[in-house]
Amino acid sequence: MLRQLLLSLATLACLAAPPRTLRVDYGHTGDANAEHFGVDRVVLEPLPWPGDLSKAVDTSNLGKYCFEVSDRATGKLLYSRGFASIYGEWETTDEAKTQSRSFSESLRFPQPDVPVRIQLKKRDAQNAFKTLWSFELDPKDPLIEQAPAPEAGGLIALQKSGDPADKVDFLILGDGYTAAERGKFEQQARKVMELLFQQTPFKEHRKDFNVWALCPPSRESGISRPSTGVHKRTPLGTTYDAFGSERYVLTFDNRVWRDIAAQAPYEFVEILTNSETYGGGGIHNLYSTASAGNSTIGYLFVHEFGHHFAGLADEYYTSDVAVTNNAARPEPWEPNATVDPLHPKWGSLLTPGVPLPTPWKKDAFETHSHDYQKERRAIRAANKPESEMDALFAKEKVFEMDLLGKDTHAGKVGAFEGANYEAKGYFRSQEDCLMFTRDDVGFCAACRAAIEKVIRQYAK
Template sequence: MDVRNRVGGARRSGRILALTSCVAALLGIPGAPRAASRALETAFDAWSDGATLRLDYQHAGLAGKEEIFALDGPRREGPWPGSRANLVDPLNLGPYRFEVRDRATNRVLFAQGFASIYGEWEETDEAQSVRRSFHESLRFPFPRRPVQVDLLRRGKDNAFRAAATFLVDPASPAVDRGPVTGRGSVWTIFENGPPESKVDLLVLGDGYTSAQMSVFHEDARRLAALLFTTPPFQERKADFNVRAIDTPSEDSGVDRPSDGVFRRSALGVTYDIFGSERYALTLDNRTLREAAAQAPYEFIEILINGEKYGGGGIYNLFATCATRSGSTPYIFVHEFGHHFAALADEYYTSPVAYDTAKEIVEPWEPNITAFLDPPSLKWKDLVDPATPLPTPWGKEEFDAFEAKIQERRKAIRARHAPEAEMDALFKEELDWTKPFLARQPHASRVGVFEGAGYRSKGLYRSSTDCIMFTRNRDRFCPVCARAIERVIDWVAGR
């Protein structure tokens, strides 16, 4: 296998890469003509054999000092599940991006933005003094000829710069062509069309034993149905397929280190990621990818068999959700918002593991802003000219209430109280915040409301309330809803 890995400080400050002009032009077209779509699909067949190539690598480093991308190896998976026409992602989302180029012509064949666990870890205190590595994967159509895979990293100025390059020869014997089937039963929750013309969501379970597979089936159907009662997913259900895979675990439940609980689960999901008791992810990327490869997917939701409040969501990686929490409906939709549309957390009163004192720059996420350049506000077109910017709201009263809630929350966790106490606290919190935010003078308007992205000052959200701000799962705000619709349109080939 011919592999070149270019990494280093000089490369990280290298050339700025822009989206191709043809894709930028297509972005403004509501629906590409059928003939143009057929032409793009014909072009796809010319460079790809229709399968999926998964490129595995280790992402390691020390925050601000070094970043290393070390090749693990290429893997051939099943049929490519995505669009044959929409291949070069124009959405400009994610702290990372990768581009697949034909080595003979340098033409970009495929590109996609993404986020990573490494990228989040880099914002923690540990990353300032400890080197760690995380297994990651890139998936793209299997090429017929050698390609160059450029990994790009977003800078503070929001421009992408080269971080590393892998050279991939699809004919190399180093490509793992072993079967991906036989690791669990694949079944359909609902299907609305062929994978290449739909958004394909895959639901997996962790911490469900073989004897609990019927419970997993019930949970998967229940939470998939819940997602599609939430606008704008509700109106766009016909654009989705939802499938599931049975991945039985040896033990019931998953690891909860801060509670002294450790389980042998199929996918390795654990709470206490980065020291946050509610943050639950799997760091076993290879196991996850091998299981998921049995079905077509663009997005993955992992259901956690347990009652402890928790979950997580990373853009174009996966989302997780505890299925027995009193807040499960909120967790499922909120975390899927991160994974699906790169939506930022809008809350700022709950404790997080990240550095919240760093320099404020304009966030790349679509739903929060530093408002450093008002004329360029990313949701300016949704703002009524009569709405004051920044937009006043009862922030001081809200903050005072939340401070008391967070103290009680901390005490509940410190004494390892029954989960019912946390559920009751969150219900009390929602019963106060929901009507309080609804009666704000500008509650029905899109504006610029201070307090977002874990920052009380200096970052702003677009609405008083949203699924990304509180546990009120009634709705996504207009800005978040639009971001979700844009992803649906792109992935489903609209």
């Protein structure tokens, strides 16, 4: 009898409805020297929490920031996540040295049933998380916003593998698509989904993913590209030229896209833009973006999603970027870059007998790459057709695959100097990688291991 009662209680527990999703929208303001925070609004999202409640505490140690939700009365940790942010990148730009800016950000977590204390932390010079801001929240506060979300055009289930709590829930949002172009968006969303699952290790874990799509209708086709005089108001607010980089695509309208995304179960978000000009971006545990109509979408989308999904660092270092690195050179939190070539964080993956640091055709690569970057800048400065940029990319790819693919240690795991936007002092795990070039080489060993770890964090 007792056994039957316990089984019945266990069954009821399993059938209990999951908590709703609570979201705190807040302002993040500051400059290169100081930062401040303030609550904007608290939103009870319409759908249940999509994650596995048994994995509520983050074990990845990824992100420049993290936040923790604790029971206010007992101090018990209920939920935590590491993340990066637009502010976290912007504070390293030259602009942040001379002026202050404010950005909207969000914290999402399962709705607690008791008052909680929320702490937002940031890595210090030793890479340890230190609390910058804390506040208390009562989930029964009547001022928590519960108004209906804006129109999002209807949820599309691109791939449903199981209950959201058991799967990685990946949401593809469309921006700059008119109502008449909804079919175009769905076709492009399905295309990038298939491109993702062609890459190892996503390919091997396809059944661990649900893939959803939303495309709020835009009044006009396309997105903003201010450097060429194009300005448009789109549902998600995506734009080229973020931080003055012509290829960097972001949205700064955090509240807007969060309200749209709340109509789907999601943990990771890709924003596809209705555009052809090469451009994209990716920020860990925020979102990634990609121009859906570009000829390199197979590389562009997966590369940027790697930043977002697994906190992967860029391994290239010859392209122009707006951000700068810490002059003190602390060990990067990103899993695929290191300052210690003799003891890299991917040590268990090293190819036996490979020298550390690992020699490669660095000088030949840099000489060719610097000439290529000049051509690339000239094409953009003259606002030439995108077909000319496509042709340049194709020519560069042929050269790089021949140079890097036939080198002495090609395909081996070591510590190759040149990564994280720096020619010296930072090292990557393999000579070539999807995070280094547009070559057909897939993710390097360090990147694959990092992606696997995140999948395990979210999928049963």
